[in-house]
Amino acid sequence: MVRGELMEEEIIxxxxxxxxxxxxxxxxxxxxxxxxxxxxxxxxIQFDDILNSTDIRKLVKETCLFHDFGKFTDFFQTxxxxxxxxxxxxxxxxxxxxLFNRLKLSSVLSHLKETEANKIAFLSxxxxxxxxxxxxxxxxxxxxxLPSQLNELKAQxxxxxxxxNKITQDIDLSEKxxxxxxxxxxxxxxxxxxxxxxxxxxxxxxxxxxxxxLIYLYSQLIDKDKLDAGLIKTKEINLAPVEKVTDYxxxxxxxxxxxxxxxxxxxxxKTIINNLQGLSDDEIKEHRIFTLTAPTGLxxxxxxxxxxxxxxxxxxxxYDYTPKIITAIPFINIIxxxxxxxxxxxxxxxxxxxxxxxxxxxxxxxxNNDDKNRDYEKSLDQSLLEVEAWEGDVIMTTFVQLFQSIxxxxxxSLKKINKLAGNVVILDEIQSIPEKYMPVVGAMIIKLSEYFxxxxxLMTATQPYIIELGKQLIEEESKTKTNTNSMxxxxxxxxxxxxxxxxxxxxxxxxxxxxxxxxxxxxxxxNTWNYKSSLIVVNTIKRCIExxxxxxxxxxxxxxxxxxxxxxxLTPLDRKKIINEAENRLKEKNITVMVSTQTIEAGVDLxxxxxxxxxxxxxxxxxxxxxxxxxxxxxxxxxxxxxxIYVFQLEKDHKYIYPFHQIEDTKKKLSSYxxxxxxxxxxxxxxxxxxxxxxxxxxxxxxxxxxxxxxxDVINKFKLIExxxxxxxxFIELDENxxxxxxxxxxxxxxxxxxxxxxxxxxxxxxxxSINEFERKVIIKLLLVKLSEYMVPxxxxxxxxxxxxxxxxxxxxKASFMWVPRNQIEEYYSKEKGYIELEDARMW
Numbered sequence: 001m002v003r004g005e006l007m008e009e010e011i012i013x014x015x016x017x018x019x020x021x022x023x024x025x026x027x028x029x030x031x032x033x034x035x036x037x038x039x040x041x042x043x044x045i046q047f048d049d050i051l052n053s054t055d056i057r058k059l060v061k062e063t064c065l066f067h068d069f070g071k072f073t074d075f076f077q078t079x080x081x082x083x084x085x086x087x088x089x090x091x092x093x094x095x096x097x098x099l100f101n102r103l104k105l106s107s108v109l110s111h112l113k114e115t116e117a118n119k120i121a122f123l124s125x126x127x128x129x130x131x132x133x134x135x136x137x138x139x140x141x142x143x144x145x146l147p148s149q150l151n152e153l154k155a156q157x158x159x160x161x162x163x164x165n166k167i168t169q170d171i172d173l174s175e176k177x178x179x180x181x182x183x184x185x186x187x188x189x190x191x192x193x194x195x196x197x198x199x200x201x202x203x204x205x206x207x208x209x210x211x212x213x214l215i216y217l218y219s220q221l222i223d224k225d226k227l228d229a230g231l232i233k234t235k236e237i238n239l240a241p242v243e244k245v246t247d248y249x250x251x252x253x254x255x256x257x258x259x260x261x262x263x264x265x266x267x268x269x270k271t272i273i274n275n276l277q278g279l280s281d282d283e284i285k286e287h288r289i290f291t292l293t294a295p296t297g298l299x300x301x302x303x304x305x306x307x308x309x310x311x312x313x314x315x316x317x318x319y320d321y322t323p324k325i326i327t328a329i330p331f332i333n334i335i336x337x338x339x340x341x342x343x344x345x346x347x348x349x350x351x352x353x354x355x356x357x358x359x360x361x362x363x364x365x366x367x368n369n370d371d372k373n374r375d376y377e378k379s380l381d382q383s384l385l386e387v388e389a390w391e392g393d394v395i396m397t398t399f400v401q402l403f404q405s406i407x408x409x410x411x412x413s414l415k416k417i418n419k420l421a422g423n424v425v426i427l428d429e430i431q432s433i434p435e436k437y438m439p440v441v442g443a444m445i446i447k448l449s450e451y452f453x454x455x456x457x458l459m460t461a462t463q464p465y466i467i468e469l470g471k472q473l474i475e476e477e478s479k480t481k482t483n484t485n486s487m488x489x490x491x492x493x494x495x496x497x498x499x500x501x502x503x504x505x506x507x508x509x510x511x512x513x514x515x516x517x518x519x520x521x522x523x524x525x526x527n528t529w530n531y532k533s534s535l536i537v538v539n540t541i542k543r544c545i546e547x548x549x550x551x552x553x554x555x556x557x558x559x560x561x562x563x564x565x566x567x568x569x570l571t572p573l574d575r576k577k578i579i580n581e582a583e584n585r586l587k588e589k590n591i592t593v594m595v596s597t598q599t600i601e602a603g604v605d606l607x608x609x610x611x612x613x614x615x616x617x618x619x620x621x622x623x624x625x626x627x628x629x630x631x632x633x634x635x636x637x638x639x640x641x642x643x644x645i646y647v648f649q650l651e652k653d654h655k656y657i658y659p660f661h662q663i664e665d666t667k668k669k670l671s672s673y674x675x676x677x678x679x680x681x682x683x684x685x686x687x688x689x690x691x692x693x694x695x696x697x698x699x700x701x702x703x704x705x706x707x708x709x710x711x712x713d714v715i716n717k718f719k720l721i722e723x724x725x726x727x728x729x730x731f732i733e734l735d736e737n738x739x740x741x742x743x744x745x746x747x748x749x750x751x752x753x754x755x756x757x758x759x760x761x762x763x764x765x766x767x768x769x770s771i772n773e774f775e776r777k778v779i780i781k782l783l784l785v786k787l788s789e790y791m792v793p794x795x796x797x798x799x800x801x802x803x804x805x806x807x808x809x810x811x812x813x814k815a816s817f818m819w820v821p822r823n824q825i826e827e828y829y830s831k832e833k834g835y836i837e838l839e840d841a842r843m844w
Contacts, residue, residue, distance in 0.1 A: 010163075010166055011025060012025065012026045012027070012071070012072060012077060012163075012166065012170065013025060013026060013071075013077065013080055013081065014026040014028070014029035014030070014068055014071055014229075015029065015080075015229055016080045016081050022231075025170075026068060026071050026072065026170065027170035027171065029068065029228060029229075030064070030065050030066070030067070030068060030069075030170075030171070031065070032228050033064045033065075033067070033221075033224045033225050033228050034060075034061045034062075034064040034065040035061075036064075036224045036227070036228065036234055037060045037061065037063075037064045037220045037221065037223075037224045038057050038060055038061040038064075040220070040224075040234065040418070041053060041056050041057045041060055041220075041421070042319065042321050042323070042421050042422025042423075042453060043319045043320060043321055043422070043453075044315070044319055044421070044422040044452070044453020044454075045216075045421050045422060045451065045452055045453050046451065046453065047209050047212070047213055047451055048209055050112065050116050050120075050209070051112075051120070051213070056216075058108060059103075059108070059109075059120065059124065059217070060217065060220050062099065062102065062103060062108055062124070063099060063124045063127055063128060063217055063220070063221055064220065064221055064224060064225075065171075066095055066098055066099040066102060066128070067092075067095055067099070067127075067128045067131055067221055067225065068091060068095060068225075069091075069094065069095040069098045069099070069171075070090070070091025070092065070093070070094040070095040070098075070156060070160075071091045071095075072160050072163060072166075072167055073088065073089070073091065073094075073156050073159045073160055074159055074162075075088040075089045075156070075159065076089045076091050087152075088152060088155055088156055088159075090152070092128060092129050092130070092131060092132055092133075093129055093149070093152070093153065094153055094156045094157070094160075094182075095128050095129075096125045096126075096128040096129035097125070097153060097181075097182075097185060097186065097187070098181045098182060099124055099125060099128050100121050100122070100124065100125040100186060100195070101180065101181040101182075101184050101186070102177075102181050103117075103120070103121035103124055104117070104118070104121050105180060105181065105184070106177075109121060115201070118198055118201070119198060119201065119202060119210060120213070121198075122195065122198035122199065122202070123210060123213055123214045123217060124217055125195065126140075126214060126218070127214065127217040127218040127221050128221065130218070131218070131221050131222050131225065131411075132411075133411065134409045134410055134411050134712075135214070135215075135218060135409035135411075135414065135712050136409055136712055136713070137199060137710050137712070138711070138713065140199070141194075141195060141196040141199060146187065149187060150185070150187060150188060153185060153187070154185075157182045157183060160182060161178075161179065161182065164178055164179070202709070202710060203709050203710070206705075206708035206709045207708060208447055208474075208704075208707055208708050209451065210708075210710065211707045211708065211710055212447060212448070212451045212452070213451075214710065215406075215414055215417055216417070216418055216421065216451075216452070218414055219414050219415055219416070219417040219418035220418045222411055222414070222415045223389055223415040223416065223418055223419075226385060226389065226415060227385065227386075227389060227391075230381070230382050230385045230386075231382070232382060232385060232386055232389075232391070234391065235351075235391075236322070237322040237323070237324050237350075237393050238322075238349060238350045238351075238393050239309060239312055239322065239324070239325070239346075239349065239350050239393055239394070240309065240345055240346050240349035240350060241309070241313075241349075242273075242306055242309045242310050242313060244309075244345050244346075244349065245302055245305055245306035245309065245345055246306070248302070248341070248344055248345050249265075249266075249269070249299075249302055252344075264298060264499060265298055265299040265303075268294060268298050268299065268303065268493055268496075268499065269299060269302070269303045269306065271493055271494070271495065272292065272303050272306070272307050272492045272493055273306060273307065273310060275492055275493075275494055276307060276310050276311065276314075276492065277310075279314075281314075281318050284311075284314050284315070284318060285318065287490045288449030288450065288453075288454070288455055288456065289445060289446070289449055289455075289456045289458065289467060289488070289489040289490070290307070290455070290456065290457045290458070290489060290490050290491070290492050291457070291458045291459075291463055291467075291489045291490070291491045291492065292304055292307065292457055292458070292459040292460075292491075292492045292493055293459075293460065293461070293463040293491060293493060293496045294459075294461060294493050294496055294499060295461050295499050295500055295503055295682075296461050296626040296630065297626075297630055297631075297632075298499060300428075300459050300461075301338055301341060301428070302341060302345075303493075304327075304426050304428070304457050304459050305325070305327075305341075305342070305345065305426070307457060307492055308325045308327075308424045308426050308457060309325070311323075311424050311455050311457075312324075312325065312424055315422070315424075315455070319422070319453075321422060323422055323423045323424055323455075324392070324393050324394065324395065324419070324423045324424075325393070325394045325395070325423065325424050325425075325426065326390070326394075326395040326397070326402075326419070326420065326423055326424070326425045326426070327342075327394070327395065327396050327397070327425075327426040327428065328397050328398065328399055328401070328402040328425065328426070328427050328428070329396070329397075329398060329399070329428045329429065330398065330399045330428070330429050330432040331398070331429075331432075332356050332357075332358055332398060333604070334428070334429070335354060335356060335396050335397075335398065337605065338396065338428075339352070339354055339396055342394060342396060346393065346394055349393075350392070350393030350394055351392040351393050351394070352392060352393070352394045352396065353386075353387055353390060353391060353392030353394065353395050353396070354387075354396045354397075355387050355388065355390065355395065355396070355397045355401055356397060356398045356400075356401055357398075357400075357401075357785075358785045358788060359387060359785070360782070360785065361380070361383040361384055361387050361778075361782065379769070379770075379775060380766070380768070380775045380778040380779060380782070381774040381775050381777075381778050383778070384778045384781070388412070388415075388416065389415060389416055389419075390416040390419040395419070399427075399432070399433070399720055400720050400721060402425075403433075403437075403441060403444075403718070403720055404718065404719070404720055405417055406444060406448075407440075407444075407703065407715050407716070407718035408712075408715065408716060408718075409712035409715065409716060420448055420452055420454050421452040421453060421454060422452065422453045422454065423454055423455075424454075424455045424456075424457070425454055425455065425456050425457070426456075426457045426459060427445075427456060427457065427458050427459065428459050428460075429459070429460055430458045430459065430460050430463070430464065430466060431460045431462045431463070431464045431619050431689075433464070433466065433720070434720065435659070435662065435692060435697070436697040436698075436699045436700065437697070437699065437700060437703075437718065437720070438464060438465075438466045438469050438470075438692070438697075438700070439466075439469040439470055439472065439473040439696045439697060439700035439701075439704075440470070440473060440699070440700035440701075440703045440704050440718075441466060441470070442466040442467050442468070442469045442470020442471070442473070443470035443471075443473045443474050443700075443704055444470070445458075445466070445467065445470060446467065446470045446471065446474060446487055447474075457492070458489065461622070461626070462619050462622055462681075462682075462685040462689070463686075463689070464619075464689045464692075465689050465690060465692070465693035467487075467488070467489045468693050469692075469693055469696065469700075471487045471488075472693075472694070472696060473696050473700055473701065473704055474487070474704075476696060476701075477701070477704055477705065477708070497682065500678075500679060500681065500682040501679045502679070503632075503678040503679055503681075504632070504642045504677065504678055504679065505628070505629040505630070505632040505642060505643065505678055506611070506625045506628050506629055506642055506643050506644070506645055506678050507642045507643070507644055507645070507675050507676060507677050507678060508621065508625065508645050508647055508670070508673070508675070508676040508681075509644050509645065509646050509647065509674075509675055509676075510647045510670040510671060510673055510674070510676070511524070511646050511647060511648045512615065512647065512648065512649055512667060512670060512671055514649075515649040515650065515651050515652070516648055516649065516650055516651070517650070517651060518543065518546050518547060518550065518650070521547065521612075521648065521650060522547070522550055522551070522554065524646075524648065525551075525612065526554070528610075528644075528646060529593075529610065530610075531561075531591060532591065532609035532610050533585075533586055533590075533591055533592045533593070533608045533609045533610070534592075534593045534594070534608055534609065534610040534611070534612065535594050535596065535600065535606070535608040535610070535611050535612065535624070535627055535628065536593070536594065536595045536596065536611075536612040537596050537597070537598060537600055537611070537612065537613045537614060537616075537624050538595070538596075538597060538614045538650060538653065539597065539598070539614045539615075539616065539650070539653040539654050539656065539657045539658075540597070540653050540656055540657070541567050541568070541569045541597060541834075543614075543650055543653055544565060544567050544569075544595055544596065544597050545565065545567075545569065545833050545834075547595050548563060548564075548565040548595040548832075548833065549833075551563045551593060551595065555593070558591075560590065560591055561591045561592075561593060562581075562585060562590065562591070562592050562593070563593045563594075563595070564578050564581065564582055564592060564593070564594045564595070565578070565594075565595050565596070565832055565833055565834075566578055566579070566582075566594055566595070566596040566597070566599055566600060566604075567596060567597040567599055567834065568597065568599055568792070568793060569792060569794075569833065569834030569835050570792065570831075570833075570834040571732055571734065571789060571790050571791060571792055571834075572788065572789050572790075572791075573734070573789045573790060574831055574834075575599070579604055579606065582594055582606055583605075583606060586606060586607055586608065592608070594606070594608070598616070598620060598657070600624070600627060604627065605630075606627055607627065607628070607629065607630040607631055608627060608628050608629075608643075609628070609629065609643055610628065610643055610644055610645075610646075611624055611625060611627065611628040611643070611644070611645035611646070612645070612646045612648065613645055613646070613647050613648075614648065614649065614650045614653060614654065615647065615648070615649040615650075615654050615663060615666065615667060616654060616657070616658060616663070616666070617658055617662040617663065617665075617666055618665075618666045618669065618670075618684065618685055618688045619685060619688070619689075620658075621645070621647055621666070622681055622685060624645065625645050625678070625681070628643045628645055629642070629643035642677065642678065647670055649667075665688065665691065666688070669684065669687070669688065699717075702714060702717070703715055703717065703718055726795050726796045726797070727793045727794065727795055727796070728793070728794055728795075728796060728799055728817070728818060729788075729791045729792070729793055729794075729816070729817040729818070730791060730792050730793075730794050730799070730804045730817065730818045730819070730820060730828075730835060731787060731790055731791050731807065731815075731817050731818065731819050731820070732790050732791070732792060732820045732825065732828070732829050732835075733790070733819065733820060733821055733822045733825075734790055734822070734825065734829075735822075738787075738790045738822075739822060740759075740763050741763060741783060741786050741787050741790070742787070742810065742819075743759075743763075744759065744760050744763040744764070744783055745780070745783045745784070745787060745813070745815070746810070746811050746813040747759070747760065748760065748771065748776055748779050748780055748783065749780060749813050749814075749815070750812075750813045755771055757769075757770075757771060760779065763783075763786075764779070764782055764783070764786070766782070787817075791817060792829075792834060792835045794835050798835070798837050799818075801837045802827075802828060802835075802836055802837055803818075804818040804819060804820050804828060805818060805819045805820070805821065806818060806819065807819040
């Protein structure tokens with residue numbers, strides 16, 4: 001008998017791996033997970049007047065304490081210790097039933113109204129039942145599955161009751177309680193009630209609070225469960241003092257910044273901090289959402305960080321816990337730029353965790369050498385777990401990682417969402433949220449601040465009406481109006497208008513009387529260029545390369561002029577080289593003409609004299625203006641002058657990129673001006689966004705309704721970046737490093753090939769001790785990050801004109817991407833223009 005094999009010591013395990021010498025007792029795991037979750041609940045969290053932070057702390061503890069109760073069965077223990085599979089080894093469902101009865105029949109929720117207590121017990125049931133799966137409620141109570149479920153639960157209950165003495169020793173419950181919680185089955189149709197009725201009560205009387213409570217419970221459970229299973233202990237939050245930002249700014253600007261910029265930056269930064277210092281404790285409690293609206297170049301990055309640190313300090317004093325800072329940025333390359341500042345500020349104070357799809361699993365800015373050594377000793381799967389769980393004092397991530405984790409049912413995505421609670425979230429370039437999602441993102445921010453007690457700083461030079469749209473969506477769907485402070489925002493740079501009004505770096509010159517073809521634009525360029533460094537931003541790769549080729553030919557006799565091309569048709573590695581070349585040339589005042597797609601708008605820090613922008617939404621045009629005369633130091637006849645940005649239309653290229661109505665609205669606005677000075681940009685963009693502030697998109701309305709009904713199938717429709725199945729990644733084997741990466745990928749991907757750990761370690765610049773099933777997946781992920789530096793996304797229509805090879809042609813190892821061999825680079829790829837469109841002479 002299975003039980004006889006375990007009777008000798010009667011140790012019940014939660015995790016057991018003989019090879020890794022991991023033998024953790026179930027009672028320790030349950031208590032460790034429950035303790036970690038309970039201790040991480042901030043005192044700011046509250047769900048209306050139903051649950052306060054003390055209630056949530058108890059609920060989280062109970063949910064985590066019993067989440068693996070079903071592991072007490074012989075069926076699971078035999079599977080775990082002896083690797084003998086049994087169809088009754090599943091443990092989540094019986095654990096969820098036990099927890100549900102515990103919450104319903106004990107005093108844990110007895111102080112609440114019965115209707116609310118029932119719903120909360122049901123949500124905890126869902127969190128536990130689904131903690132090894134993605135969240136999906138719809139088909140969970142199918143009557144066709146009921147007989148088999150009841151049989152399974154009955155067999156597991158009988159088995160667990162055989163070791164009831166051991167259970168009462170490990171868990172602080174009486175035998176009567178254990179029996180009651182096990183034997184009362186709310187799934188049984190003959191019983192007084194059925195769990196489905198609780199689900200239907202949530203559907204029939206929808207409210208968004210239940211969604212936020214569910215994802216919080218679920219996130220807390222899976223996060224702490226996985227960290228404990230991975231042997232990772234959560235550390236106390238440690239943040240740099242507010243003054244550290246001031247010290248860093250002083251040090252940095254003595255070396256790199258002009259005094260004329262220093263003055264405005266310093267005044268603005270002090271204004272922001274003074275405005276926060278002027279808030280009473282009650283006002284700090286009330287205000288959850290802040291905006292920071294300032295022109296490009298006014299130092300918003302460091303000012304927002306200092307504001308975030310100050311808010312953390314005040315919240316710590318008021319609520320008696322230490323918040324962390326989470327900074328979300330739309331583009332990876334901006335994160336890489338900003339990361340340098342953050343690491344310098346937090347040196348010797350805190351740990352900076354950078355998490356995005358190309359992250360290298362390093363948590364930097366250690367407090368001491370012990371932290372460095374502990375980090376070095378971690379296995380790769382532990383490193384991945386820690387980064388993806390947002391462990392650290394400061395988190396830097398992308399909008400995709402943040403928002404697509406919230407609007408999701410994914411287990412791996414939702415595990416980090418509990419880290420938003422009580423913390424300060426900085427959202428940089430908030431205007432980059434797609435227009436159709438602005439209302440539902442605004443509503444999400446409002447409710448996260450209200451329920452989780454998170455503080456948000458929304459930062460941009462062109463502030464959209466995202467909170468106003470969110471408020472409108474909430475009120476429209478709840479059929480009520482509210483005037484709570486959670487529905488409004490507070491501007492940190494209260495006198496920001498004066499900074500916009502004094503700007504004279506650029507001016508928009510609309511030239512939209514008639515569309516240009518390529519030749520028409522080239523003629524216009526030659527008439528306006530005047531031998532200055534210029535940025536030309538167009539809407540399609542095809543047009544970009546066409547104009548680049550033409551300008552290279554036209555300017556071939558101009559020895560001092562360099563024409564550069566920048567688009568995603570180049571590998572990221574070559575894009576970086578071109579950006580560096582442009583940066584060096586511009587600093588040395590060498591005439592440079594760059595032809596680019598909107599790639600240049602994603603935080604590329606270059607400073608041209610003149611701009612040319614194909615028709616685009618107004619906020620995108622103003623983003624382009626941020627790459628022109630950034631320093632404000634352009635001179636002519638010893639006088640400072642504003643640089644022109646010519647806005648024109650290249651045939652109908654815009655229709656491939658942007659929504660029709662945005663283009664029409666922008667065209668209508670711009671066409672009424674001959675010249676628009678920079679001091680008017682703010683007023684212009686404010687009017688542009690204001691027009692959309694009264695419109696709720698169908699997409700936002702549909703997702704918000706799904707949130708209130710726990711319909712995760714619809715919630716999953718949220719996509720900040722739409723999947724494009726017509727785009728295929730092509731790996732360009734450009735150099736020896738690319739070849740080594742491909743070799744390493746093949747070694748690790750193919751189990752049949754011999755894996756050279758030393759070679760893999762050298763390629764990844766990480767010590768690889770072993771390559772087991774889990775670490776193999778992490779190594780493949782890291783290799784794909786490095787391989788992506790050599791990849792170009794190519795549309796299938798373009799690929800058909802010059803088809804690359806299947807990666808399996810290289811050495812028989814399959815991959816999701818295609819491949820260009822080193823000895824055939826010239827046929828497929830140009831370091832100047834990227835992937836080449838040529839009719840392929842090969843048969844395929």
